[in-house]
Amino acid sequence: MRNIVRAVEVNKYFDNFHALKDVSLEVNYGEVMCILGPSGSGKSTFLRCINQLEKVDRGGIWIDNELAGYRIAGNKLHPLSDRQIARQRLQTGMVFQRFNLFPHKTALENVIEGPCRVLLRPKREATEEAMALLERVGLSNKAHAYPQALSGGQQQRVAIARALAMKPKLMLFDEPTSALDPEMVGEVLAVMRTLAKEGTTMIVVTHEMGFAREVASQVVFMDEGRIIERGAPEDILLNPQNPRMQNFISAIL
Ligand code: ADP
Numbered sequence: 001m002r003n004i005v006r007a008v009e010v011n012k013y014f015d016n017f018h019a020l021k022d023v024s025l026e027v028n029y030g031e032v033m034c035i036l037g038p039s040g041s042g043k044s045t046f047l048r049c050i051n052q053l054e055k056v057d058r059g060g061i062w063i064d065n066e067l068a069g070y071r072i073a074g075n076k077l078h079p080l081s082d083r084q085i086a087r088q089r090l091q092t093g094m095v096f097q098r099f100n101l102f103p104h105k106t107a108l109e110n111v112i113e114g115p116c117r118v119l120l121r122p123k124r125e126a127t128e129e130a131m132a133l134l135e136r137v138g139l140s141n142k143a144h145a146y147p148q149a150l151s152g153g154q155q156q157r158v159a160i161a162r163a164l165a166m167k168p169k170l171m172l173f174d175e176p177t178s179a180l181d182p183e184m185v186g187e188v189l190a191v192m193r194t195l196a197k198e199g200t201t202m203i204v205v206t207h208e209m210g211f212a213r214e215v216a217s218q219v220v221f222m223d224e225g226r227i228i229e230r231g232a233p234e235d236i237l238l239n240p241q242n243p244r245m246q247n248f249i250s251a252i253l
């Protein structure tokens with residue numbers, strides 16, 4: 001099975017604070033991994049390391065068999081240039097808790113921005129593809145709306161379309177529904193469920209247990225910078241072994 005993500009003993013420090021401690025995992029092509037864990041356990045930091053918003057201090061992350069941030073020549077690691085890192089970063093699409101849309105651009109303009117400016121796609125092609133993506137997230141009728149005229153759930157769906165427009169190999173979601181009013185959570189999860197069924201490789205940090213149980217092929221639970229439990233969702237969520245995970249689950253159910 002081809003792996004899209006392979007993290008090997010990833011360690012990350014913020015000054016003296018040890019934020020990630022020997023985090024290792026693999027995500028195969030077409031798989032959905034859900035990461036659970038209490039606030040401050042290192043979930044966002046780990047996603048940020050995968051897409052190179054943060055630098056790993058020890059260990060390594062391979063995306064589709066390419067080591068993030070380095071080139072291997074002979075027996076040595078050579079740091080990549082900013083430009084090479086920018087190219088690697090295109091392999092991952094990220095959706096944040098806050099939607100981060102450009103406020104002065106319409107939904108459609110938000111979606112074609114990356115393809116036109118970064119991938120240098122012709123505007124007509126990019127627009128056609130963006131319209132298809134907006135359709136996929138149920139927003140073709142909002143293509144010309146500005147973010148402020150959209151609900152939180154709609155903005156988040158535009159953010160998903162915008163990330164998909166770059167055709168990443170891997171989608172990272174960092175608590176994509178945590179900032180939403182409850183009535184909008186469902187529409188965003190529905191889009192993510194569809195992506196999962198279509199075979200999109202995804203890593204999702206979420207507290208949505210129902211989503212994790214239904215969609216995840218693996219679940220990992222992080223605490224204090226470590227993975228302390230991992231497995232199939234039915235095992236992990238229904239029968240957690242670790243007391244910290246038991247507490248966490250009973251607190252949010
Ligand atoms: P989670 O997403 O699981 O809530 P984070 O990955 O955001 O956790 O943070 C893990 C720990 O690392 C927290 O204690 C946080 O305060 C710390 N941390 C995260 N980013 C930074 C940073 N840029 N500088 C210093 N500490 C940070």
Ligand code: MG
Pocket residue numbers: 043044045174
């Ligand atoms: Mg976080």
